[in-house]
Amino acid sequence: MDPKDETQSEESFSHPDPxxxxxxxxxxxxxxxxxxxPWPSAFAQAPTGRASNEVSLPRRRRRTxxxxxxxxALAVGxxxxxxxxxxxxxSSVTITQSNNSPSGAVLPTGMTIPDLVTKVSPSVVxxxxxxxxxxxxxxxxxxxxxxxxxxxxxxxxLAVNGGTITxxxxxxxxxxxxxxxxxxxxxxxxxxxxxxxxxxxAVTFGxxxxxxxxxxxxxxxxxxxxxxxxxxxxxxxxxALGRTxxxxxxxxxxxxxxxxxxxxxxxxxxGNSGGPLLDAQGDVIGMNTAVAGSTTSGSxxxxxxxxxxxxxxxxxxxxxxxxxxxxxxxxxxxxxxEIATLTPTLKxxxxxxxxxxxxxxxxxxxxxxxRSGIRQxxxxxxxxxxxxxxxxxxxxxxxxxTPGTVLPMTLSRGNKTVHVSVTVGSSxx
Numbered sequence: 001m002d003p004k005d006e007t008q009s010e011e012s013f014s015h016p017d018p019x020x021x022x023x024x025x026x027x028x029x030x031x032x033x034x035x036x037x038p039w040p041s042a043f044a045q046a047p048t049g050r051a052s053n054e055v056s057l058p059r060r061r062r063r064t065x066x067x068x069x070x071x072x073a074l075a076v077g078x079x080x081x082x083x084x085x086x087x088x089x090x091s092s093v094t095i096t097q098s099n100n101s102p103s104g105a106v107l108p109t110g111m112t113i114p115d116l117v118t119k120v121s122p123s124v125v126x127x128x129x130x131x132x133x134x135x136x137x138x139x140x141x142x143x144x145x146x147x148x149x150x151x152x153x154x155x156x157x158l159a160v161n162g163g164t165i166t167x168x169x170x171x172x173x174x175x176x177x178x179x180x181x182x183x184x185x186x187x188x189x190x191x192x193x194x195x196x197x198x199x200x201x202a203v204t205f206g207x208x209x210x211x212x213x214x215x216x217x218x219x220x221x222x223x224x225x226x227x228x229x230x231x232x233x234x235x236x237x238x239x240a241l242g243r244t245x246x247x248x249x250x251x252x253x254x255x256x257x258x259x260x261x262x263x264x265x266x267x268x269x270x271g272n273s274g275g276p277l278l279d280a281q282g283d284v285i286g287m288n289t290a291v292a293g294s295t296t297s298g299s300x301x302x303x304x305x306x307x308x309x310x311x312x313x314x315x316x317x318x319x320x321x322x323x324x325x326x327x328x329x330x331x332x333x334x335x336x337x338e339i340a341t342l343t344p345t346l347k348x349x350x351x352x353x354x355x356x357x358x359x360x361x362x363x364x365x366x367x368x369x370x371r372s373g374i375r376q377x378x379x380x381x382x383x384x385x386x387x388x389x390x391x392x393x394x395x396x397x398x399x400x401x402t403p404g405t406v407l408p409m410t411l412s413r414g415n416k417t418v419h420v421s422v423t424v425g426s427s428x429x
Contacts, residue, residue, distance in 0.1 A: 105235065107216050107218075107280040108216050108280050109280040109281055111280065111281070111282065113218060113233065113235060116218055116278065116280075116282045117218075117220065117233050119282045120203060120220060120276065120278060120282050121170040121171060121220065121231065122169065122170060122171060122201045123141060123142045123200070123201045123202055123203040124139060124140070124141060124142070124169075124170045124203075124220050124221070124231055124275060124276065125139070125140045125141075125142060125149055125167040125168060125169050125170065125194070126138075126139060126140075126167065126168045126170070126222040126225075126228035126231070127139060127140050127149075127151060127155055127156065127165065127166075127167055127178075127192075127222070127274065128165070128166045128167075128168075128175075128228065129155065129156050129157075129158045129159050129163055129164070129165050129166075130158065130163055130164050131158040131159060131161070131162065131163030131164070132163075134158055134163075135158075136155060136156075136157070136158050137155075137222055137225040137228075137271055138151060138152060138154075138155030138156075138221075138222060138271060138272075138273040138274045138275075139151065139155070139220075139221040139222045139231070139271065139272060139273060139274040139275030139288070140155070140167065140192065140274045140275070141203045141274070141275065141276050141284060141287070142169075142194075142200050142201065142202050142203060143202050143203060143317075144200075144202055145197075145198065145199055145200050145201075145202060146193070146197055146198060146200070147178075147193050147194030147195070147196075147197025147198075147200055148181070148191060148192075148193050149167065149178065149191070149192050149193065149194060150189065150190070150191055150274070150287070150313060150317070150320070151189075151190055151191075151192065151273070151274030151287075152188050152189065152190065152273040152274040152287065152289055153183050153184060153185045153187070153188045153189055153190040154188060154273065155190070155273050155274045156180060156183070156190050156192060157185075159180050160180065160183065164177070165177070165178040165179070165180065165192055166178065167192075167194055168228035169200075170220075170230070170231050171230075173228075175228075176194050176195060176196070176197070177194075177195045178192045178193060178194045178195060179192065179193055179195060180192055181193050181320065181321065181323070181324075182319065182320035182321060182322065182323045182324030183320070183324045184316055184319060184320060184324045186332060186399060187258070187308075187312075187316055188258055188289060188308065189287070189308065189313060189316055189320065190320065190324070191317070191320035191321065191324070203276060203283075203284045204282070204283045204284065205283060205284050205285075205310045205313075205314060206278075206279050206281065206283030206284060206285045206310060207285075207310075207311070208262065208285040208286060208309035208310045208311045208312075209309070209311050209341055209343055209390075210343070211238050211241065211262060211279070211285050211309075212238065212241075212345050213237075213238050213239065213240060213241060214237055214238060215237060215238040215279060215280070216235070216236075216237055216279070216280045217235070217236055217237060217238055217264055217266050217277050217278060217279060217280075217285070217286075218233060218234070218235050218236075218266065218277075218278045218282075219233070219234045219235075219236070219264070219266040219267070219268055219272060219275065219276070219277050219278070219288055219305075220232070220233050220275050220276055220278065221268070221269075221271060221272030221273070221274070221275030221276075221288055222271040222272070222275065223267075223268075223269040223270070223271045223272050224269055224270060224271050225270075225271045226271075231275070232269070232271075232272075234266045234267040234268070235266055236264050236265040236266030236267070236303070237264065237265060237266075238262060238263070238264055239263040239264055239265050239303075239304070240262075240263035241260075241262060241263070241340060241346075242260055242261075242338070242339070242340025242341075242346075242359070242361055242391070243260075243261040243262070243263045243306055244258065244259045244260070244261065244338040244339070244361075258289065258290075258306075258308065259338065259339055259340075259391050259392075259395050260309060260312065260339065260340050260341060260390075260391035260392065260395075261286075261289070261290075261306040261307060261308060261309070262277065262285065262286045262306065262307045262308075262309055263304060263305070263306055264277060264286075264305050264306075264307060265303035265304070265305070266305065267303070267305070268288050268290075268291040268305035268306075268307075269291065272288045272291075272305075273288060273289060274287060274288070274289075275287070275288045276288070277307040283310075284310050285307075285309065285310050286307030286308060286309050286310055287307055287308045287310070287313055288305065288306075288307050289306055289307055289308050290305065290306040291304065291305045291306070292304035292305070311341075311390070311392070312391075312392045315390070315392050315393070316392075332398075332399040332400075332426070332427040333398045333399055333400065333401035333402065333403055333405070333424040333425070333426070333427065334367075334368065334398065334403070334424065334425045334426055334427040335367065335368045335369045335374075335398050335407075335422050335424060335425070336363060336364035336365075336367025336368055336369040336370060336425070337360050337361075337362070337363055337364070337367075337369045337374060338360070338361040338362040339358045339359060339360055339361060339380070339391045339394060339395070340358070340359050340361055340391055341358060341359070341389070341390045341391045341392075342354060342355075342356055342357045342358065342359045342379055346359055350377065352377075352379060352412070353412060353414065353415055354379040354381060354412035356381070356387075356389050357379040357380055357381040357388065357389065357412060358379065358380040358381075358388055358389075358390070358391050358393075358394045359377075359378075359379050360374060360375065360376055360377060360378045360379070360380065361376065362376055363375060363376055367425070368422050368423055368424060368425045369422060371423075372409075372420045372421060372422040372423070373418075373420050374409070374411065374420060374422070375413065377413070378411040378412065378413050378418070379411060379412040379413075380394060380409055380410070380411055381410050381411065381412055382409065382410035383397050383407055383408070383409050383410075384397075384407055384408055385408065398424065399427070401424045402424070403424055403425055403426040404423065404424065405423070405424050406421050406422070406423050406424075407421070407422045407423075407424055408420075408421050408422075409421075409422055
């Protein structure tokens with residue numbers, strides 16, 4: 001495909017406002033996204049034109065009046081129903097009743113969802129962050145027995161400049177203080193530690209690079225902040241892989257491009273941010289981070305959520321443990337490609353010859369990548385003479401590169417090896 005033929009589309013994303021009630025559209029931190037072009041094995045070009053959608057990164061805010069009214073309505077309805085049933089005790093109708101327990105939904109592995117929830121929930125925490133009159137809520141995953149918890153940066157952003165963080169473990173009403181260990185805003189991940197914790201159960205990370213479209217998944221999280229310690233559980237499948245969104249945070253006026261995300265139709269709502277996306281074994285393959293909302297045309301997106309792959313989180317943990325981004329981040333490098341780690345599934349699906357590398361899903365135009373001749377369907381195998389095997393590794397190299405620097409790259413294109421030189425640009429605001 002000739003670079004001049006490449007087109008682009010754009011969507012917008014937004015964080016929910018921490019002050020906004022659940023019945024109003026999510027506003028706040030805005031996201032802008034260039035969605036991957038759907039292409040078959042022939043790498044067909046996307047149609048021209050621009051589309052715009054809204055998604056929210058499902059951080060949750062304080063309990064609102066709207067929720068309280070809903071709770072009252074449910075309580076009144078329940079009382080009315082109970083009265084109706086008790087008043088019908090003289091009915092002549094004979095009701096057949098069973099004492100059997102309902103059967104849990106069974107996952108492909110044979111594990112039931114109730115068993116999976118029982119296994120993983122003790123390692124999931126609700127997170128509440130306060131700073132002045134502001135409050136945010138979200139979810140986190142315990143990753144060590146001494147209380148290290150990984151979550152989204154946008155969940156704990158209020159605490160960066162002196163706010164307080166508290167956690168509540170699933171199945172508990174005990175609120176425990178936590179301290180901020182490290183943040184990586186550009187990757188939307190953060191690490192906190194529950195104070196005085198010991199002997200806590202940790203989640204098990206799965207291999208997200210082995211996930212394929214259609215895999216069964218379960219999401220657990222503090223959806224809508226309904227009640228800390230009693231998480232919401234939803235089920236779905238892996239809908240797509242390798243998605244990329246560019247998020248801007250209204251609190252910090254910064255942006256982050258999140259690459260190689262897992263798309264899922266498991267329901268994700270405000271408050272789910274930082275919670276686990278689990279495979280059928282109960283292993284974490286992603287961190288729930290964003291959910292699609294309404295488009296500018298007024299239509300609503302349905303069942304489109306995004307999770308940061310567990311492989312990406314594990315690669316970033318050493319930086320988080322050492323404090324992460326402790327100063328204002330410099331301008332990030334940018335080349336203008338959407339990418340995914342090359343897997344055996346992708347190799348077979350698109351008839352590629354490379355065995356490893358980073359698959360180029362789309363190329364923005366104009367961009368440093370399009371000007372250098374990188375094409376959709378190329379596999380980037382080396383950067384500056386060093387092998388690059390994952391989308392996370394490639395993104396980290398690009399982000400850390402000073403704009404104006406020339407990066408030599410080696411590509412696999414069909415049966416050919418192609419060498420290009422990319423002049424890194426500045427990440428767009």
